Amino acid sequence: MVNSTSNIHCEQLFCDSDDQKEFIVEKMNSIEDNNNDNDNKQHESTNDCNGYVYRRQIVWRNVFAMILLHLLAVYAYIYFGLDNRITWYVLFWPDILARISALGVLAGSHRLWSHRSYRARLPLRIFLMILQTMALQNDIYDWCRDHRLHHKHSDTNSDPYNARRGFFFSHMGWLMVRKHPDVISKGKTIDLSDVWSDPVVRFQRRFYIPLVLLLWGILPTYFCHYVTGYTMVDCFFGAVIVRYVLSLHYAWLVNSAAHLYGYRMYDQSMEPRENRMVVYASMGEGYHNYHHAFPWDYSASEHGWLECFNITTAFIDLCVWLGLAYDRKKADKKIIQKRIERTGDHESHRKYFGPGTLVDYLLGIISSYGFLIVTWTLRYLINGKL
Ligand SMILES: [Zn+2]
Ligand SMILES: [Zn+2]
Numbered sequence: 001m002v003n004s005t006s007n008i009h010c011e012q013l014f015c016d017s018d019d020q021k022e023f024i025v026e027k028m029n030s031i032e033d034n035n036n037d038n039d040n041k042q043h044e045s046t047n048d049c050n051g052y053v054y055r056r057q058i059v060w061r062n063v064f065a066m067i068l069l070h071l072l073a074v075y076a077y078i079y080f081g082l083d084n085r086i087t088w089y090v091l092f093w094p095d096i097l098a099r100i101s102a103l104g105v106l107a108g109s110h111r112l113w114s115h116r117s118y119r120a121r122l123p124l125r126i127f128l129m130i131l132q133t134m135a136l137q138n139d140i141y142d143w144c145r146d147h148r149l150h151h152k153h154s155d156t157n158s159d160p161y162n163a164r165r166g167f168f169f170s171h172m173g174w175l176m177v178r179k180h181p182d183v184i185s186k187g188k189t190i191d192l193s194d195v196w197s198d199p200v201v202r203f204q205r206r207f208y209i210p211l212v213l214l215l216w217g218i219l220p221t222y223f224c225h226y227v228t229g230y231t232m233v234d235c236f237f238g239a240v241i242v243r244y245v246l247s248l249h250y251a252w253l254v255n256s257a258a259h260l261y262g263y264r265m266y267d268q269s270m271e272p273r274e275n276r277m278v279v280y281a282s283m284g285e286g287y288h289n290y291h292h293a294f295p296w297d298y299s300a301s302e303h304g305w306l307e308c309f310n311i312t313t314a315f316i317d318l319c320v321w322l323g324l325a326y327d328r329k330k331a332d333k334k335i336i337q338k339r340i341e342r343t344g345d346h347e348s349h350r351k352y353f354g355p356g357t358l359v360d361y362l363l364g365i366i367s368s369y370g371f372l373i374v375t376w377t378l379r380y381l382i383n384g385k386l
Pocket of ligand 1: 254255288292
């Protein structure tokens with residue numbers, strides 16, 4: 001089953017005609033359905049026949065690390081955010097750095113390495129690897145294994161971020177407990193040979209710890225110190241701790257909120273949903289029902305960045321324009337329509353895209369910087385000036 005899935009995955013990368021694409025999409029769906037059925041049956045049988053019962057095991061070291069990280073971020077927010085000795089526009093920087101590093105995950109380990117939805121030349125792959133390391137969300141190889149597992153066994157015990165275990169678990173709780181045995185056993189069956197064949201991925205994995213120290217911690221701190229003149233300690237809090245916590249929550253919302261709240265207009269049989277707030281927080285990854293229906297589409301959305309808020313797609317298109325990327329895969333409109341008719345919902349599709357592009361971008365920009373607007377307001381109320 002695993003080999004057949006990976007064969008389909010490879011086939012779909014090179015198919016040309018609509019008929020071929022449609023055939024492959026249908027085949028993918030039937031394989032995914034079988035996988036999910038088998039997964040559920042296997043889980044039931046291990047409980048019923050072998051007497052196996054999964055018990056949650058909390059990893060206290062990770063719990064304390066998460067609490068400490070968030071306490072430091074709150075302290076930094078109060079220290080910098082509400083202190084008007086820090087110039088008001090400097091407060092943009094942690095968020096901008098968070099979003100730049102997130103591109104390494106979204107356009108890199110997600111759309112490029114996990115889904116092969118487009119191809120990138122060496123300079124772009126190196127650039128995306130640098131940003132992905134800066135985001136500190138596991139190296140590309142491990143990230144792709146977890147993400148392919150997430151797609152193959154969505155919302156089952158084999159899914160690392162199984163949303164059926166609740167919002168907190170799928171958001172960040174999964175990092176604080178031992179993995180479910182199904183995640184470990186099914187994870188070993190995921191084919192990652194294409195990911196490993198990239199020397200950029202192998203280089204990152206080999207030197208991951210020194211690269212993280214340099215790209216996640218030292219360079220952002222020094223860059224902030226050089227540009228603003230603030231102390232290295234202040235810069236570590238602002239450019240590393242606050243930036244890191246923001247980027248983690250932006251990414252985690254895709255696994256939690258986008259699997260629990262929103263429209264299922266392409267396939268109502270699956271949990272992933274179209275969630276506008278997740279779209280804005282994650283720069284275009286919240287079209288999640290579509291993404292699980294057509295995971296090989298480079299836009300991770302039915303539309304491009306000109307039709308709806310999708311900064312990551314705009315970035316990939318810019319890279320194509322610069323000659324750094326090529327071979328973008330896009331689902332054909334006819335295939336999408338057929339999928340909506342077969343498994344989706346026309347009415348929620350109409351409602352979701354009803355407001356139009358301008359409103360979408362305005363809402364996206366306002367909500368992206370909503371917490372900064374709150375911060376400036378508080379600064380004004382406390383200090384009498386921005
Ligand atoms: Zn998902
Ligand atoms: Zn994906």
